Amino acid sequence: MTMNEANTYDRYQRQIILPDFGVGRQQKLMRAKVLVIGAGGLGCPVLQYLAAAGIGTIGIADDDLVSLSNLHRQVLFTVHDIGLNKAERALAVLEQLNPEIQYIAYPKRLTVENAFEIIGDYDMVVDGTDNFSSRYLINDACVLMKKPLVFGAVSRFEGQVTVFNYRDDAHDEPVNYRDLFPSPPRAGEISNCAEAGVLGVVPGILGVMMANEVIKGITGMGTLLNGRLLTYNACNNQVYELALQVNRDARVSMPADKKEFMEMDYDCLCGVGDKGFEIDYKTFSELVRAGDIAVIDVREAGEVPAFDKFDVVNIPLHQLSRELSQIQAGIVVTVCQSGQRSLVAAGELASAFGNSKKIYSLKGGVLQWPLLHKKELS
Amino acid sequence: MQVRVILFGQLTEILGQELVLDHLEDTDGLKAELISRYPALGAMTFVMALDNRTVTGNTRLSNNSTVALLPPFSGG
Structure with missing residues (x-):
């Protein structure tokens, strides 16, 4: 490909004719x-x-x-x-x-x-x-x-x-x-x-x-x-x-x-794969049984399936920072569809509450929630 | 002495777009004052710039200085 080819010149003609550009700078781009x-x-x-x-x-x-x-x-x-x-x-x-x-x-x-x-x-x-x-x-x-x-x-x-x-x-x-x-x-x-x-x-x-x-x-x-x-x-x-x-x-x-x-x-x-906040279902169910826990569904209202086997407060992620006063329990677990938004929410809550609360995010969210486990908790 | 603080990205959710502070000597003092007013800022990652230049150590403020706090963005 050389600048001699008429087609090539024609293709870049509008920038080649610029006062500070020219064939020389076009050739630099082409190399x-x-x-x-x-x-x-x-x-x-x-x-x-x-x-x-x-x-x-x-x-x-x-x-x-x-x-x-x-x-x-x-x-x-x-x-x-x-x-x-x-x-x-x-x-x-x-x-x-x-x-x-x-x-x-x-x-x-x-x-x-x-x-x-x-x-x-x-x-x-x-x-x-x-x-x-x-x-x-x-x-x-x-x-x-x-x-x-x-x-x-x-x-x-x-x-x-x-x-x-x-x-x-x-x-x-x-x-x-x-x-x-x-x-x-x-x-x-x-x-x-x-x-x-x-x-x-x-x-x-x-x-x-x-x-x-x-x-x-x-x-x-x-x-x-x-x-x-x-x-x-x-x-x-x-x-x-x-x-x-x-x-x-x-x-x-x-x-x-x-x-x-x-x-x-x-x-x-960058904390990928070792986020500290994430807990699995087993740990989650033990925490629920132990009490002093707030489970926060950070999905938008109406997202399905619902977490209906235990007490859940719905606070959509974008409203979380304004609704902190709702959260009284010493242990907070955030939940969502796939575990992504709840992880973000856990980060926000950890920023807001510091060491005053234990903050967790349910890994995998409701989509990873086996039917069996739902029943176990009820 | 007045200092204008401008915020970017998710930091605006904590501090708003902009605020003005009085009676501050240096950037360390400014940071401490902001974190005492807005504790959530303490856990955030950001770079501080004084009059369009990043601050790497404690730096004296002057009247009408503008301090910017910028978080990293990851999106592409």
Whole structure:
């Protein structure tokens, strides 16, 4: 693929004729290799605009499958893609948009085992993942491999975007995610999109900003959000920017080399799988028998099946923080459909009550509730 | 001396969008005051920025400073 091909020139003509762009910068894009991790709400617009702009090689990593509840924001996919892998479906759609560039799909999760191998092939990495475990893993790998990292994250009506680990004349010691947030929040403290919700346009807006940072970073055009975090609020259009600083204390806990990285357990670091709040049915039934317990159903009113074999107070998750005075017992167990919302609720209650109450979440929720056990409790 | 505090993400559920505080010397004092008024903040993860720059150690406040508290977001 050369700029001599009339078709190629025609495809990118509108950006090539820009005063500060030209054929030279287009060729930089065409030689670039960018890895987009997470083909979700942020990843979809990032991928669309990078493919359209003519990035030479685009890697797409995602182990997740398309679901109906993704479609309001993950705009590469249609109802025909439900149940299919996001990385592979994104690749198929992008090939229609721009068949002149190379795509590689990684239909898997980035892990300490494969991160170096996958990231090593690229000039720049984009983090559009949806969990802290992946974000810390990607950050640490990019720091060790000296790869610039375009970072975006959203919650409800707000988003954050920045560029980590980008070396230029002004930044010989670039900042990274750990300078901003040295350690992950407790499990359940920060809600993800599935639990807290997200306005579809928010990752759209932030994702396009991330693609813009990639294009500027590769071409050397304009000013990057290098070492500066930009936040955007879609409700009031307010933008807030802050300069990030190196945080020496935070860097002590980073892996020092590839060997240490390979030994990291990022799920454990981020409290995934060891949440402390979760109890199984057996423990739950013992607590119910012992008394001084409040069982709180944090689902919306009317969700079925009901917990009807023991006393339950229904306080939907979004109202929980305003209804704390209702909770008098010394032991609180939150319950919901699948154990996800109740885990978030347990985190909120633990924040509110501190050590004054024992807080638990019923693992698996009502969906994992065997009929047999319901009877046992009655 | 007045300091304006602006909040982001889920922190607005605890403290509201914005508040103004008086009689504070430094960022450690500000943090302690906020946690005593809003105990739930004590268990939250956030980064503090003073006049658009992250604070890594205790920093003196000046009149009309703006302090921002930002939680991490995980959503993508």
